[in-house]
Amino acid sequence: MHGGLIEQGGWFTCSFLIMITIALPKGALLQDSIDLFLQIGLDFRAFLDSSNRQLQITEPTQRATAMLVRAQDVPVYVEYGQAQLGIVGYDVLEEKSPQVAQLADLKFGGCRLSVAVPQESPYRRSVELPPHGRVASKFVQCARNYFRQLDLPVEIIPLYGSVELGPITGMSEAIVDLVSTGRTLKENGLVEIDVLFESTAYLIAHPLSYRLNPEGLGEWVQKLRENALCN
Amino acid sequence: MHGGLIEQGGWFTCSFLIMITIALPKGALLQDSIDLFLQIGLDFRAFLDSSNRQLQITEPTQRATAMLVRAQDVPVYVEYGQAQLGIVGYDVLEEKSPQVAQLADLKFGGCRLSVAVPQESPYRRSVELPPHGRVASKFVQCARNYFRQLDLPVEIIPLYGSVELGPITGMSEAIVDLVSTGRTLKENGLVEIDVLFESTAYLIAHPLSYRLNPEGLGEWVQKLRENALCN
Incomplete structure (x- = not known):
């Protein structure tokens, strides 16, 4: 039904002209996001070219435009309708609570939001942290x-x-941060003591669109x- | 008076052991910040080494330690007393209003926070923007x-x-952003129409310290x- 002339009640509408706009996140989720769109025939690999400076590209078949933005900005562009679809980590959705439709867990970009403390710290569960x-x-x-729930x-x-x-500087007893491999924690002498939630990439949409x-x-x-389910 | 034994009312105190801690900002202000400290005999050039992964270093004469943090985090470390001194852009101080002492305008890192609109936009002053x-x-x-003041x-x-x-995507009529050379605005077809304030690097301190x-x-x-005045 894409890319051709469609008769609708005597009118011919050209679906060539209708493009969807997608907000893609810079950083850790970009490669997998581009791979996923490639599987459904939309090629945004130009964003992976290190010499690319464009923040908006239309893919070769002219059916979709993508904009490359900070992960935290993806829900903003989708919320305001500048992008109809977006890919963003569940962690950003939990932190920002944007008014977007969460359509699918895309299963990639797995990580977790965790509480961590210095190895030598006496605390081994979040509830043990000092009031x-x-x-x-x-x-x-x-x-x-x-911590309010606790x-x-x-x-x-x-x-x-x-x-x-x-x-490390003694400013805080603990941190709450994203952990994927755990390498950064280890390098800094920190250990994970509790997990707030697991996070993966989500497909989001502008609710009205x-x-x-x-x-x-x-x-x-x-x-x-x-x-996404096949991966 | 540094780095030696000082007699104070019959007590000898060793000033070798007393170090100041300084928070330095990653990014545009780092090189000039390091140059300034070098002029007063504190060498943090190790942070400029691209292979460096350390976020805290003690300079060779053991009189000071510096931590390398995001510009927006500099006032946080200073406010909590983890660093006694810090260098940060005036723009960050205006945005975050941290509880720190603003000691000196260091005169480098000049830029301005400006209102900009697309070149083809009819607005040429902030007050002309649509309510x-x-x-x-x-x-x-x-x-x-x-905009509240306006x-x-x-x-x-x-x-x-x-x-x-x-x-560019039509999400907003205007932006408020930092401008230094104006190149990014030009490349994106935007023109500056008003200046909120000029910004330079500031020396800040933990008030009590x-x-x-x-x-x-x-x-x-x-x-x-x-x-700073000599530069």
Whole structure:
């Protein structure tokens, strides 16, 4: 049904002109995201070219445009309807609570949001952390909700990077951070003591676009779901 | 008075053992920050070595330790007293309003926080932007305060990177972003229409540490001020 002339009640509409727009995340999820779209016939490999400076590309068959943005910005572009589809880590969805439709767990990019403390620390579970202690994190909302549920009052110190420096410099007793291989924790003498949640890449959509199904969005989503399950 | 035995009321104190800790920002301000400290005899050039993975180093004369952190995290480490001194852009201080002492304008790293719109846009001053229009920015607080002062209600869309995509994708009428050479704006067909403020690198200190002047902090600050003025 794509890429041709379709008769609708006497009108011919050219579906060549209708393109979907997809927001792809820079960083760890990009390669797998591009591989997934390639499996359903949409080629955004130009983003992987290290000489590429473009932030928006239309794939060769002219059926879709993708924009390359920071992982945290993917839900923003989808929420405002600038992209109909997006791929983003579940961790970002949990932290930002954007108004987007979560369509499918794509099963790649697995990691977990964990509590970690220095190896020499006496704490081996989150609930053992001292009341009114300090926890450094990039995931301020997730960390706050987690310790609230534990009924443990802690001070969350918001950091943008190198969260492991929190305990190393003595600024915080613990951190809440994403862990995939665990290498960074190990290199910095930290151990994981609890897991807030597991995270993988999610397919998200602009809720209204998806409900009204323009541009055959539902069809693309179905294909992405099928391919994600096969991986 | 540094690095020797000092008699104080019959006690000998060894000032060798007392080190100051400095938070240095990754990115655009790092080279000039390291040059400035080098001028007053503290060598943190190891951070410039591309093979370096350490986030904390003690300089060769053992008088100071520096930690290398994200620019936005510098005031956090200084506020919590993990670093007594820090160097950070005035833009970060304006956005985050941290509880730190602003000791000196170091005069380097000059840039400005500006409002920009697409070249073809009809708006040539911030006040001409449509009420309830959208402005994308990484500087959410600064942008909000600015438009509030103009008495112009706008929606601030918080982004983490590539803010110029806001107007390009049609998500926002304008952006508020840092401009140094103006190259990124030009490449993306945007023009600056107003300046919120000029920004340069600032020397900041933990207020209490600075007031109590332990570790001869005041002396280091004086040297840094003198050298910053000479540049």
